[in-house]
Amino acid sequence: EEAAPHLARLATDAVEARDSSPQTRRALGELALAVLGEHAAGGTRTLVNWALRTLVRISGTTGGADLGRLDRTLRRGQEHQVYEALRPWIEAGAEKADYGLAFALTRAVGRRAAGMAELQDLLWQAVRYGNDTTARTAIGLWLEPSATRDERVARVLAREPSAAALAPVRAVVVRRRTDLLDPLLAETPPYGRFLTKGTPWSVPATAHEVSRWVPRQQAALLRQC
Numbered sequence: 001e002e003a004a005p006h007l008a009r010l011a012t013d014a015v016e017a018r019d020s021s022p023q024t025r026r027a028l029g030e031l032a033l034a035v036l037g038e039h040a041a042g043g044t045r046t047l048v049n050w051a052l053r054t055l056v057r058i059s060g061t062t063g064g065a066d067l068g069r070l071d072r073t074l075r076r077g078q079e080h081q082v083y084e085a086l087r088p089w090i091e092a093g094a095e096k097a098d099y100g101l102a103f104a105l106t107r108a109v110g111r112r113a114a115g116m117a118e119l120q121d122l123l124w125q126a127v128r129y130g131n132d133t134t135a136r137t138a139i140g141l142w143l144e145p146s147a148t149r150d151e152r153v154a155r156v157l158a159r160e161p162s163a164a165a166l167a168p169v170r171a172v173v174v175r176r177r178t179d180l181l182d183p184l185l186a187e188t189p190p191y192g193r194f195l196t197k198g199t200p201w202s203v204p205a206t207a208h209e210v211s212r213w214v215p216r217q218q219a220a221l222l223r224q225c
Contacts, residue, residue, distance in 0.1 A: 004046045007035070011054045029058050037068050040085050041078045052089045052101075067108035079109045083116060090122065099126040099134055106141045114145035127156065132193055136166060143168045150177050157183075162192030164203070174205040178213055185220035 014028045036051035070082060083090075083105065090101050102122045106113045113119055126138035139156055143149050153172040156163045157180055163169045164184045173180050181203070184190055189201035202224035210218055 004044075004050055007047075007050050007054075011050070011057065025058050028054060032058075033066060037070070040067065040082045041070070041074050045085065048085050052086075067104050069110070070108040071110035071112055074109070074112075079112045079116060082109070083119060094122060094125060097130055097134065099123075099130060099138065102126065103137055103141060106144075111145075113141075114147065120145075128159065135160075136194070139163060139166055140168050143172070153177055154180060160192055160194065161190035162195040164190055165195040165201075170204065174203065174209045175212075178217065181213065181217050182220075185217055185224065187223075 011028060011032075014024050032051040032054040035047055036055075039047045039051070070079065074082070086101060086105060090105070093099060093101050099122065102119060103126075106119060106123065109116070120142065123138050123142040127135050127142060130138055143152055143156075149172060153169055154177065156169055157173075161183055164173060173184065184203050189195060189199075191197040191199075195201060203221060205221070210221060213221075
């Protein structure tokens with residue numbers, strides 16, 4: 001914590017110097033990420049805040065944060081401490097439809113993210129309210145927990161049928177949730193935010209996957225080809 005004032009001065013000098021170079025900013029960003037990864041779990045809030053403020057000063061967002069593989073270094077349960085340390089920044093970003101830090105934390109904690117209810121809620125929020133790029137990323141991350149994947153795919157498609165064009169959604173539908181196939185095999189494709197109107201469309205599926213469909217669905221796929 002004693003280092004915080006010195007780090008703040010270092011960041012100010014590096015960012016505001018008239019001859020500040022991309023290399024200097026990159027090195028400062030790497031330092032900020034290292035501090036964040038080291039202190040996010042059980043470290044001092046002062047250093048966590050410095051790291052996140054520095055990332056914002058460099059890039060205008062915390063979305064570029066790469067927290068590494070925290071699931072390999074944290075003790076079981078510490079992922080919740082990390083979330084609490086980052087919560088003010090995550091929630092402030094979400095209010096501006098910037099979910100980059102939430103995405104970074106989800107990736108960093110790996111499978112443990114499935115047990116972090118508030119983080120999962122933020123991912124679903126990003127699916128609903130993020131722009132197309134944000135929603136694509138959020139859908140992929142929200143569908144990672146295998147225990148809830150099939151049910152969540154149904155929720156995604158109920159909200160946005162064109163999400164069938166996204167690989168994580170499509171894979172579940174053609175392999176396990178074949179009860180959701182019929183709208184995707186209809187004469188009119190499920191155009192929307194992820195499938196632009198007029199784009200050629202047929203449901204990509206392997207012969208093995210199609211062999212598990214009912215005859216009605218198999219016939220509909222042939223009509224698409």
